[in-house]
Amino acid sequence: MTETRRTNFFAMLFFIYFIGVSFALAFLPATANLSDSSYMLLAQLLCFLPPLTLYFLFTKKNPKQVLRLNPLGWKNALIILSFGISIQPLMSLLSYAAALFFPNPVEQSVSGIQSSGFLLSLLSVAVFPALLEEIFSRGILLSGYAFLGKWKAAFASALLFGLLHLNPQQFPYAFVVGFLFCFLVERTDSLFASILPHMVVNATTIFSIFSETATETAAAAEMSETAILLALLLMALLSIPWLALLLYLFLRINPPxxxxxxxDENEKPYRERFLSPSLIIILAIYVIFGLLPYLTP
Incomplete structure (x- = not known):
């Protein structure tokens, strides 16, 4: 079995475990009285920590090498922090466009997040997802797909990161930023290059939820979908020059x-195939649990 097929197999087992734990928690009486943020935090810890720990125990791989636990340096940290802030207009545009067809799970849980308190919500939405999801996606998966070539590896990691959300509304922006995060990690050789912007993006959501006033909510509700979409498009276009400047500075600091x-044995560039039975099962899981519930009446 090639390294890519082993990585697909691990990802398949992870998705099956993830679905199983998520369903078990939903029907567990002990979780009924938990706040939304407490429930999310518990679910993340139970869904991620056991399989990630078992991965390193069974493969006996060096976590520092697989996860690229190398320092960023202050220049990279500053640029990547700015990138995490500046990419959000584009993410908002993709999120809102997808929300025209599928419900936004974040909007549906706003009241539950607010009632949980700021600190707990920050931990459950920003801190732990950034750490755990990046260890899985830009750590284990990106490293495991190395024999695909760096661009295909980035595509594969971003695809599974998007599928992991099990929601068609979140898939477009999760895939786009997932691909960009892979690029940041590859150039810096540091997982912190994706943890930092991921944390910033999610933390911004929490800050906006807790700082949003009733007046702002009412004003947004009065705007038409077309007006909101055009406003988000304009903001995304205005952010492009700044994103281009950040990318230029980043590339200067981090040359290829x-x-x-x-x-291979025929003296041709060695590349492995991404498609495998495990990947097909992952796609089927996404269709059944992530897509069909939103397509059936």
């Missing part, structure tokens, strides 16, 4: 690293 090509 020399890759040692691998060759």
């Amino acid at each position: 690293k020399e890759e040692l090509p691998l060759f």
Whole structure:
């Protein structure tokens, strides 16, 4: 079995475990009295920590190498922090466009998040998801897909990151930022290059939820869908020059690293195939649990 197929197999087991734990928690009487943020925090810890721990126990791989636990440096940290803030107009545009067809789970849980308190909500929505999801997606998966080539590996990791949300409304922006996060990690050789912007993006959501006033909510409700979409499009377009400048600075600090090509027995560049039975099962899981519930009446 190739490394890519092993990674797909692990991802498949992870998705099955993730679905199983999520359903078990939903029907567990002990979780009924938990606040929304407490429930999300518990679910994240139970869904991620056991399989991630078992991965390293069974593979005996070095976590520091797999997860690229290397320092960023203050220049990279500053640029990436700015990137995490500046990418949000584009994310908002993609999120709102998808929400025209599928419900936004964040909007549906706003009242529950607010009632949970700011600190607990920040931990459950921003801090732990950024750590755990990045260890899985830009850590284990991106490393495991290395033999696909860096661009295909980034695509594969971003695809599974989008599918992991099990929601068609979140998939478009999760896939886009997931791909960009892979690029940041590859250039810096540090997982912190994706943890930092991921945390910033999610924390901004929490800050906006707790700072939003009734007047702002009412004003947004009075705007038409077309007006909101155009406003978000304008904000996204205005953010592009700043994003381009940040990318230019980032590339200057992090030039491409020399890759040692691998060759097969025919002296052709060695590449593995992404498609495998495990991946097909993952796609089926997404269709059944992530897509069909929103398509059936």
